[in-house]
Amino acid sequence: MNIYDIAKKAGVSPATVSRVINNKPNISDRTYQKVQAVLKENNYIPNAIARGLVSNSMNLIGIIVDDIRNLYRSHIIYELSQLLNQHRYNTIIFDFGNQDNDLFNSLQQQQLDALIFIGSSFSTPYVTDYISKYYPATPVMMFNGLLDLPNAYSVICDEAAGMELIVEHLYRTGKKNFVYVNYSENLASQRKLAGFCKKLEEYGLAFDESRLITTTGDFEGGRDAAARLLQYSIPCDALVCGLDLIAMGAMYSLKYFGYSIPGDIAITGFDNIIYGKLSDPFLTSVDSNHKEMARVAIENLLGALRKEEAEKVVYVRPFLFCGGTS
Known part of the structure; x- marks a missing residue:
């Protein structure tokens, strides 16, 4: 079956069928649906390459x-x-x-x-x-x-604003000793760190390089961050992680060593992926929308x-x- 047969069955011109196949504008919904129904009924599958050559677009x-x-x-x-x-x-x-x-x-x-x-x-x-x-x-x-x-x-996700939400939330729950876990030097991680530092400054809280841990952006990176936090005895009641997987790795290790989450240390992530709902307790996180x-x-x-x-x-x-x- 060719385009002319489809046009005859649909009661439209071959040009209209061609416009439907090639997703051209200015076709009424009624006509579009009628032609599509005939195409589907007859299992008509247009040749994508040929269609692309005609329309100069492969969609x-x-x-x-x-x-x-x-x-x-x-x-x-x-x-x-x-x-x-x-x-x-x-x-x-x-x-x-x-x-x-x-x-x-x-x-x-x-x-x-x-x-x-x-x-x-x-x-x-x-x-x-x-x-x-x-x-x-x-x-x-x-x-x-x-x-x-x-x-x-x-x-772009306004990651700086997201980190400000995290810091505000933790500050309102009484946290004062913040440690940040970074994972990259890309633009997203830079925006997150900038928002984090800005909000801490607004609250008059100290932050320097000794409170910045850089690791890999995965579960093992979180475990590594927790190990360094404990190894160097960094005072911390709020561990803010740049990604959810980092936060989950850190939480796993801290709980293993007997720390109560969030009683001893609050932990937060970023992205709000489904894995955070599999942890116990659920992970506090920024949802990028x-x-x-x-x-x-x-x-x-x-x-x-x-x-x-x-x-x-x-x-x-x-x-x-x-x-x-x-």
């Missing part, structure tokens, strides 16, 4: 992530993919981390309508130069990252694809989830 958006094993990243990918699917876009996922050469080679093999980079780790001169050279006119969305390019847009971030990101990206004016940078405010660790 394909590349999502680039630095580590798909990261549960927070996986949730973001899911939200973005669901929203794009509602607008008849397919997604292809690239998991690269720091493998810049692979990124260069693999993206070049695809005909992509837009790119979405997840994470501030992609806010690098390499990615900036790469986009400038190979995708200068392609809309690029930075999810929690920044690129200074005319075709790049950003939606990633569903709202995804909604804003796709709304602005689709606007850019339609050649409409879109906001270059949007900050989304996170919120505090108060568990039992604080």
Whole structure:
């Protein structure tokens, strides 16, 4: 069955069927649904490559992530993919981390309508130069990252505000001896640390390098942070961690050595991933509001694809989830 047969069954012109298949605008919902019903009834699957050649668009958006094993990243990918699917876009996922050469080679093999980079780790001169050279006119969305390019847009969690919420909450519960566990030098971790320090300063609480522990951003990193906290006898009644997994690792070790959480030491994380609900007690954490971030990101990206004016940078405010660790 070809496009002319579909048009005859649907009672529309072949041109209308073509517009439906290629997701063109200015088609009424009634006509769109009628044509789609005939397509589905007859198991008509248009050739994506041929369709792309005709429309100069594959309706394909590349999502680039630095580590798909990261549960927070996986949730973001899911939200973005669901929203794009509602607008008849397919997604292809690239998991690269720091493998810049692979990124260069693999993206070049695809005909992509837009790119979405997840994470501030992609806010690098390499990615900036790469986009400038190979995708200068392609809309690029930075999810929690920044690129200074005319075709790049950003939606960013206001992590500094999130950390201020954490410090305010802990201060109001009587905590005074804060220790911060950092995990990276990327933009996201810098914003978190800046918000943490700003709020401590507002409350007149001391903070220096002796109260900053830097480790890896995983469960083992949290255990390492707890070990150093105990080894160097750092006075602490509030351990503020840059990620949930770090907080959970630290809590595991501190409880193992007999500390009461939050009686002796309050512990907080950041991202509010599901693992925090598997701990006992539930982990207090900052929720980045990633569903709202995804909604804003796709709304602005689709606007850019339609050649409409879109906001270059949007900050989304996170919120505090108060568990039992604080």
